[in-house]
Amino acid sequence: MTHEMKTDKKNMVVVEGSYAVAHAVKTCRPNVISAYPITPQTHIVEDLSKFMADGEIPNCEYINVESEFSALSALVGSSAVGARSYSATTSQGLELMHEVLFNVAGMRLPIIMTVANRAVSAPINIWNDHQDSISQRDTGWIQLYAENIQEISDMTAQAFKISEDRDIMMPSMTCMDGFILSHVYEPLVLLEQDITDEFLPPFRPERILDPKNPMTFGAFADPHFYTEFRYQQERAMQNSLKKIEDVANEFYDMYGRYFGGLIDEYQTEDADIIIMAMGSIIGTIKDVIDRLREKNVKIGLLKVRAFRPFPAQDIMNVIKDAKVVVVLDKNISLGMNAGALFIETKSVLYNTDIDVPVIGYMIGQGGRDIPMSTIEKIVSDAEEVMRSGIKIESQFTDLKEELI
């Protein structure tokens, strides 16, 4: 399927990224929103509380809670009774939810949560990287990463539709880079209510908590049963691979906008060098690619939109003929000296006949800015790998040796 995107300037407005998300959530007609403030996510729930106060979100409860642990716990109850449930968080707030994240996925509750990605403490740092959500990789949440505020807005509606599908019933994190996207003002088309009502029908789960028809959620599974619960969660995740694609295509048909399904590609067709990355850095990389293509550098971009489920097959299809793959990670798996996307990408290539060198860069930690020159430097490293092989497999980027 080809996706042609026209810029719909006359329907665009310039708003803050957080407002775009709050507006998208409103348009998805949530029934319960739980809110606990934390920078840089706070503007989202503030805008939602304004919508609530103005009576713009009917049939919805807005719950102020006393911690992120409570924020997600409250939604466990609301989602289980069949209410479309939403929250937003970041960084330490997301880490505090860790235990509940597993419960949500295990009980198969299709809660949607925006993560305004931020570094984790200590030392305290409020700026963007992806360590917070990447650290929740194995909790059973679908994770999607957006490159601009149009995409995070559109992704919000897509996420509800993916998660609430009866073959999936798994929660989703829609991830936007803190500050870089949460606080940017730029033009977008806000989600249209009439199209969204058609795109996203009301949430009608097969099973709900109901006193008239009592059942338990997530109560107890002894060794005789537990493995099968885990298997079914994994099967749902595998089902979501196709669902994420299908929903992105359906969204394109109805709204005319497409930012990729599991992945997206830019100038990859004849590319010797393919950069892989997630989030807002995608835009900067595209500008670098345009600049380098003018100098006849055969370079392309593989944007990873879904980190969970991991789109192994799509990634292999794109990179199989490349001469070198460069993976940029705004996270580190300490003790592995590498970022998660790099580690996963290498792992899917093993046991295949694809033989392409893969190098990794840990980049933009704690909000360190990523100018085009940094990407260009990395590309020149990649050209060196093409000439004489890998010297350093994975490394920190723009490290200030003088501070160490």
Added chain:
Amino acid sequence: MKEIRIHGRGGQGSVTAAELLAVAAFADNKFSQAFPAFGVERRGAPVQAFTRINDTPIRLRSQIYEPDYVIVQDPTLLESVDVASGLKADGILIINSDFDPETFKLDTKAKIMTVNATKIALDIIGMPIVNTVLLGAFAGATGEIRPESIMEAVRERFPGKVGDRNAQAIMEAYKMMEGQK
């Protein structure tokens, strides 16, 4: 693409100015992007905000290192911040000051212009809030944007009398800078 960097102090509305500039530029049929320097903003501390204006959608997400234009809300910042850093040689640096541009010995080839935005703000708005006034000056000095678009963006953000007074101050600063070109 035109890149603008605004220097101010926490509480002076630098981020708001960058946002209003983005809204106004879009109203002028351009694409735009505004974002803060993501500092831990404290009242009085030096802050920066950025705006990009372009004919096509803007994808670049880095901070601005080589601005076409720089706006300085508070001249005392010049003592501690290199406001001309990276400013293009054919660029313009606008300083809120009642001194002549020649007073400022800055390491830049760019044109320096001054406007007494504080006086305009006090006279017309009644408060020393200069961020919107400087946007009017920016429009006059650079011709990158119509003053009407800025006035409209400001009126939308601050409805009623506040917006009207700001709009009047914007036009005053616009004319003053237009005359100096």
